[in-house]
Amino acid sequence: MSSMQQRSTSDTDPRLNQATTARSSARTVFRNAHLVDGTGDHGVHDLYVKDGRIEGWDLTVDSSAIDHEIDAQDRLLTPAFVDLHVHLRDPGQEQKEDLASGLAASAAGGFGTVISMANTDPVVDEPGLVADLVRRGARTPGARLHPAAALSHGLKGDALTDFAALKEAGAVMITDDGIPVADSHLMRRACEYAAELGLVIQTHSEEPALRADGVMNEGAVSRKLGLPGNPDTAEALMIFRDGELAHMTGARVHIAHVSSKRGMEVAEWLKANGAPITIEVTPHHLTLTDDSLTSFDPLFKVAPPLRTTDDVAYLRDAVRRGVVDNIGTDHAPHTRAEKERDMLNAPFGISNIEVCFPLLYTELVLKGELELTNLLHLLQAGPAAVMGWTAPSLAPGAPADLTLLDLEHSAPVKGVDFRSKAKWTPWEGQSLQGWPVLTMVGGRVEFDRSDLAQAVSI
Amino acid sequence: MAAVPAASRPITIPNPVSETPREGSPRRGRKQHLLDFADWTKDEVLALLDTSDVMAQVLTRTIKKVPALQGLTVATLFFEDSTRTRLSFDRAARAQSADVMSFAAGGSSLTKGESLRDTLRTLDQLQADLYVVRHPAAGVPYQLARWTNAAIVNAGDGRRAHPTQALLDAYTFRNRFGGNGAFEGKRLAIVGDIDHSRVARSNIELFTKLGAEVALTGPTTLVPREFADLPGVTVTNRLEEAVEGAHAVMALRMQSERMTRGLIPSFAEYVARYQLTSEVMKLAHQDAIVMHPGPLVRDLEIASDLADGERSVIEQQVANGVPTRMAVLYTLLVGQK
Numbered sequence: 001m002s003s004m005q006q007r008s009t010s011d012t013d014p015r016l017n018q019a020t021t022a023r024s025s026a027r028t029v030f031r032n033a034h035l036v037d038g039t040g041d042h043g044v045h046d047l048y049v050k051d052g053r054i055e056g057w058d059l060t061v062d063s064s065a066i067d068h069e070i071d072a073q074d075r076l077l078t079p080a081f082v083d084l085h086v087h088l089r090d091p092g093q094e095q096k097e098d099l100a101s102g103l104a105a106s107a108a109g110g111f112g113t114v115i116s117m118a119n120t121d122p123v124v125d126e127p128g129l130v131a132d133l134v135r136r137g138a139r140t141p142g143a144r145l146h147p148a149a150a151l152s153h154g155l156k157g158d159a160l161t162d163f164a165a166l167k168e169a170g171a172v173m174i175t176d177d178g179i180p181v182a183d184s185h186l187m188r189r190a191c192e193y194a195a196e197l198g199l200v201i202q203t204h205s206e207e208p209a210l211r212a213d214g215v216m217n218e219g220a221v222s223r224k225l226g227l228p229g230n231p232d233t234a235e236a237l238m239i240f241r242d243g244e245l246a247h248m249t250g251a252r253v254h255i256a257h258v259s260s261k262r263g264m265e266v267a268e269w270l271k272a273n274g275a276p277i278t279i280e281v282t283p284h285h286l287t288l289t290d291d292s293l294t295s296f297d298p299l300f301k302v303a304p305p306l307r308t309t310d311d312v313a314y315l316r317d318a319v320r321r322g323v324v325d326n327i328g329t330d331h332a333p334h335t336r337a338e339k340e341r342d343m344l345n346a347p348f349g350i351s352n353i354e355v356c357f358p359l360l361y362t363e364l365v366l367k368g369e370l371e372l373t374n375l376l377h378l379l380q381a382g383p384a385a386v387m388g389w390t391a392p393s394l395a396p397g398a399p400a401d402l403t404l405l406d407l408e409h410s411a412p413v414k415g416v417d418f419r420s421k422a423k424w425t426p427w428e429g430q431s432l433q434g435w436p437v438l439t440m441v442g443g444r445v446e447f448d449r450s451d452l453a454q455a456v457s458i
Numbered sequence: 459m460a461a462v463p464a465a466s467r468p469i470t471i472p473n474p475v476s477e478t479p480r481e482g483s484p485r486r487g488r489k490q491h492l493l494d495f496a497d498w499t500k501d502e503v504l505a506l507l508d509t510s511d512v513m514a515q516v517l518t519r520t521i522k523k524v525p526a527l528q529g530l531t532v533a534t535l536f537f538e539d540s541t542r543t544r545l546s547f548d549r550a551a552r553a554q555s556a557d558v559m560s561f562a563a564g565g566s567s568l569t570k571g572e573s574l575r576d577t578l579r580t581l582d583q584l585q586a587d588l589y590v591v592r593h594p595a596a597g598v599p600y601q602l603a604r605w606t607n608a609a610i611v612n613a614g615d616g617r618r619a620h621p622t623q624a625l626l627d628a629y630t631f632r633n634r635f636g637g638n639g640a641f642e643g644k645r646l647a648i649v650g651d652i653d654h655s656r657v658a659r660s661n662i663e664l665f666t667k668l669g670a671e672v673a674l675t676g677p678t679t680l681v682p683r684e685f686a687d688l689p690g691v692t693v694t695n696r697l698e699e700a701v702e703g704a705h706a707v708m709a710l711r712m713q714s715e716r717m718t719r720g721l722i723p724s725f726a727e728y729v730a731r732y733q734l735t736s737e738v739m740k741l742a743h744q745d746a747i748v749m750h751p752g753p754l755v756r757d758l759e760i761a762s763d764l765a766d767g768e769r770s771v772i773e774q775q776v777a778n779g780v781p782t783r784m785a786v787l788y789t790l791l792v793g794q795k
Contacts, residue, residue, distance in 0.1 A: 223684040226596040226618030226659055296597025337573035342595030344616070 023442035025051050026067035030404070033072035036373065037079050037394045038381035047077060049400040052443035056396045070438065070450065072404055079392030080112025080143075080401035080439055081379040084173070084202070085256055085280065085328030086353060088114075088145075090136075091129070092121030097333040097421050099133075103142025105331070105420035107447035109353040110379075110436030111143045112392075112401035118150040119178035125150040125161045127169035134170035142446050143439075144401075148173035148202065151190050155179045158186065163193050172387060175202035177256060178303075182208045184241060191251035200387060202254040205238035205263070206230070206304055215343055217260075217290040217305040225293060227343055230305050232260035239263050243270030246277050254278045254386055257330050259285045259304040261314035268323050278325040278386045281315050283356045286327075287363050288312075288426060298339050298346030299426050302332070316369055319378070326383035327360065327375075329353045333422030351422035355413055357405070359427060361434035372407075404438040409452055411435060419447075491610040492786055493599045494619040495663050503628075503667065506785050510629050513781035513788070516553065527556035530791055533586035536613070537563040537593040542752060542776065543613050543623075547590045550783035556791075559586060574598065575605050582606055588791055591615070596656075609790045617654050623751055624660035626782040628668060630775050631706055634747050641668035647700040647742075648672065649734055650710035650759050651680045651721075657751040658710060666690035675700035676732055679721040697732050702741040708749040709734040709760040725758060735761040739769060747771045 028049040035042040035057070048055040088102035097105075106114045116133065118124035124133065130147050137145030149171035153159045155178065163174055174194055181187045181203070194201045211234040216222050218229025239255055246253035247270065255277055258264050267279050284302060289309050292300040300306060318324050332349025339346055352359075357379070364370040381391040392401065410433040415423040439447040495503060516524055532551040534544055544560070551558045561581065581589075588609040591599045596616035603610045614620040632640045646665045652658045652674050662672050666689060674681050674693045686693040694700050701707055712728060722728045739746065748760070748769045756762045765772060 220684045220687065223653070223682050224659075226616050226656060296600040337576065340573035340575040340601075342574060342593060342598045342601065344595040 023052055024444040026443070027055070027061070027065060028068040028070065028400075028440070028443065028445075029061070029066050030070045030072040030077050030402075033075060033077035033404070035077050035394050036376065038373075038377055038391055039393060040373070042394070047072075047394065047402075049402070049440065049443050052400055054394060054396050054398045054400050057394075068445075070404070074406075074408070075437065076405045076407055077394070078376055078403055078405060079380045079394060079398075080403045080441065081110045081357070082326075082383040082389075082392065083109075083111045083114045083329050083331070083353065083356075083379075084254070084326060084383045084386060085177070085282075086114045086116055086331040087119070087178075087333065087349065088116040089120060089333060090116075090133070095335055095421075096338075099136055099140045099145065100142070101419060101421045102331075102333075103137070103140050103145060104447070105353050105418060106143035107141075107439040107441065108419045108436065108449075109329075109355070110357050110403040110405065110439055111353065112403070112439060112441045113144045113146065115146050115148050115173055117177045118148050118175065119155055123150050123154050124148070124171075125153050125155075127162065127165040130166055130169035130171045142441070144441060146170070146172045148175050148177070150174075151176040151181060151201065152186065157181050157183055160186065160190055160193065163190075163197055163199060167197055167199055171199075173200045173202050173254075175204070175256070177202060177204045180204050180206045180208050180211070180238060184245070187242065188245050188249065191245045191249035191253065195249050195251040198252075198388075200252045200254050202256050203238070203242045204257075204303075205235060205242050205255055207234040207237045207241075210234035210237065214305065215301060216293045217307045219290060219308060221290045221293060221308075225296075227293065230303075232262045232307065232311070235260050235263040235304055236266045239266045240270070243267065243275040243277050246270075247273070247275035250276060252276055252278070252388075254280060254325075256280050256328060257282045257285065257304060258315070258324075259311065260307050261311045264314060264318050264323070268318065271323070279318075279323060280326050280328040280386075281319065281324050282328060282330045283352055283359050284330075284350050284426070286312065286315055286319070287359060292426065293343075296343055298341060298343055299350070299424060301343065301346050301348055302330075302350050303348035316364065319364075319374070320370060322374075324378065324382075325386050327356070327378045328383070329356050331420070333420050335422070336424055339424055351415075351418065351420050351425050354418050354420060355425060355427055355432060357436060358432035358434045361407070362432045366433060400440055400443040402440040403436050404450065405434060406437045406452060407434045409433065409435050409437070489790060491599070491603050491612075492621050492790060493603060493610065493612045494621050494660065495624070495667055498667075500667055500669075503625075503664065506625060506782070506789060507629055507632055509785035509789060510625075510778075510782045513550075513553075513784035514778075516784070517781060523553050523555060525555045526788055527551065527554040527791055530587045531557045531559060531585065532588050532590060532787060533559040533561060533581065533584065534590045534613075535561045535563075535581070535592070537591075537598070538614070540592055540614070542779070543592065544590075546776075546779035547611075547613060547622075547783050547787075549780050550787055553780070553784060554788060556787065559584060574601055578602055578605050582608070588787065611786055611790065614656050617656050617659065619660045619663075620656040620751075621660050621664070622779070622783050622786055623657050624664040625786065626775055626778045627661055627708070627749060627751070628664055629778050629782050630749065630771050631665075631747070633774070633778075634745070634771070635705060641665065641670040643669070644705040645671045645673060645703060647704040647707045648674050648710065649697060649700065649707065649732055650676050650712055651716060652676055652685065652710070653680050653682050654713075654716070655710050661708065662688065662691060673700040673704060677722060677728075680716070697734075697738060698741055701738050703743055704746055705743045706747045706749055707734060707739065707742055708751070709754070710751065711753065711755060712759045729758060733757075733759060733761060734764060736764050736767065739764060749775060752776065
């Protein structure tokens with residue numbers, strides 16, 4: 001990790017630059033908040049926010065100088081989450097999602113910063129498109145937006161985009177996410193070029209010829225269901241290629257959504273052997289298996305595919321052992337009509353950013369598989385380190401990007417209440433505990449459901 | 459249901475006019491759909507075969523028609539081309555006086571992009587009591603069953619299931635080996651492209667449910683090893699080993715696209731290793747029958763002389779499609795008793 005931070009780009013940390021342009025100059029106080037961040041559990045305090053930054057804890061401030069007071073009794077206040085992997089479908093696919101709905105959904109999920117993927121229409125492969133996203137993102141309520149730009153023109157995999165110009169326009173990551181880069185030579189050159197510029201390359205590592213027309217994990221279930229399979233070997237092979245290219249070129253390669261045991265084992269080996277890679281897993285690959293596909297419901301169709309119980313167990317183990325750098329949602333909204341097609345024609349993707357935290361809190365933390373602080377790390381300092389950004393914290397002076405969590409509140413998932421346009425989800429009706437109730441970005445409240453009945457009242 | 463010899467059983471089919479199967483929620487106390495045989499018991503399947511016997515009797519009459527499904531409407535929804543299966547269902551419905559509507563996606567405005575649910579919503583306004591569905595994607599009959607009150611019969615979904623084909627195969631098998639115990643200790647061998655075959659999957663499911671063993675053979679590219687984990691199923695790459703002692707041997711159609719995708723190197727090599735011939739059939743049980751779900755490619759997966767020979771029941775299979783499908787429609791729309 002230390003070698004990676006040396007390589008970091010903190011001199012141009014866009015989060016710090018943005019925080020200086022506070023969204024709100026008002027002073028807000030969170031009363032009696034239980035403060036937890038990546039550095040530990042700090043107990044119950046009053047936390048003051050002023051000019052978009054954290055002003056301090058337990059200050060003596062005259063009540064007339066307080067603009068906004070939030071009762072945080074029995075709730076946990078923590079830095080807002082960072083998601084390196086969301087599909088906001090803007091520009092061009094606004095029937096699925098747009099900046100307004102996507103950034104509002106992000107804030108509702110407790111996220112203060114998200115990186116949007118470039119597989120839109122048109123593909124984000126020109127500096128003007130990046131600049132447009134940055135400009136519109138800055139004036140759209142919700143989470144902060146940092147666009148990723150495409151690695152190849154049109155995601156076609158044959159010509160590199162202008163990395164330097166894209167970075168200059170505000171792109172923080174280079175990726176063809178959604179479409180694996182088949183040509184190893186092109187990937188090598190991309191890595192060399194990105195390393196020179198200090199850009200992170202994120203890979204969708206699946207060997208395309210082997211993945212073929214697979215719509216689900218290849219294995220006993222796909223054989224039984226008669227659906228074309230996509231073997232874990234396709235993932236493991238490509239992770240190995242991408243990790244070796246990272247090692248060869250020194251590029252910072254972020255392996256997105258590792259889904260299989262074999263893939264994770266390869267990634268771990270690469271990391272342990274000096275490849276400058278980081279590893280992401282998604283909420284769905286940690287909680288769902290290919291057995292879900294026996295319902296023939298395309299809501300469960302996702303790329304890479306949901307794997308077996310063994311794979312899920314191994315991913316969870318990798319998370320526990322600290323091998324995984326971040327949780328990325330890979331929030332991938334589609335219209336209802338698209339998700340009501342047949343299994344071969346329905347598009348890949350799950351709408352999940354609004355259930356990410358309660359899902360993982362319920363399935364991993366409450367079931368004793370993971371400490372809360374580890375989960376928070378994977379949503380805060382973990383992803384920040386991947387990008388070379390300053391670790392989110394509650395220290396005075398830090399950007400006031402905050403999330404208030406009600407760890408006692410339990411409620412069934414209701415897609416109809418999503419801020420996302422994709423109001424359909426595999427977890428519909430499932431009771432989850434630990435919901436974000438308020439998200440603040442740059443000192444401004446961007447999501448507020450703190451009226452929720454507090455489960456514990458004293 | 460007791461095994462009454464077919465010839466002596468009276469033809470008694472109650473008139474269902476008083477019933478209103480379309481109303482309300484799923485029918486209680488009897489099967490609503492035939493999607494596959496997963497939730498059908500062995501006895502329920504045997505009852506279907508017995509009902510098929512009754513229907514076969516109907517088809518021997520001068521007037522090959524009964525009023526059993528009068529006033530009920532069967533809609534055939536074929537999202538994929540088919541001639542024999544659709545005609546067979548059509549015949550099975552009309553022989554019981556059902557009204558039949560046909561929907562073929564090829565000739566409609568339906569595109570790949572339309573929500574299946576929207577398509578069904580439109581069709582539901584035509585008030586069919588039962589849909590016969592064929593679709594190139596596995597699972598579509600399941601998806602449709604979630605969204606309609608009508609009964610659904612799967613007429614083939616992708617590579618997954620083709621339950622009425624398996625039923626007519628079992629019926630053909632039982633006609634040769636007699637009685638409901640016909641399946642115990644018997645063996646069906648299936649040769650060829652198992653992985654892409656819904657016929658194979660449904661026959662594996664049905665024959666093992668009825669107590670038979672199933673031996674699968676073909677190159678590993680077409681016969682996934684996972685199938686050996688199913689109870690009652692064996693997998694081998696040697697044709698002779700699968701055929702030896704088998705009571706029925708079924709060849710599957712070999713499609714030319716398999717070659718372009720590297721699943722087989724050439725037809726010549728496939729023929730040399732896996733073509734079903736009179737010679738290899740000498741290893742089978744002395745009364746063994748030769749089956750093929752059609753359409754067959756002569757002298758590729760099966761030698762012409764064997765397809766036309768006395769062991770072949772390929773034509774009976776087609777003929778048996780009608781009474782078995784009559785039994786399925788009757789059972790779902792009127793009830794088992």
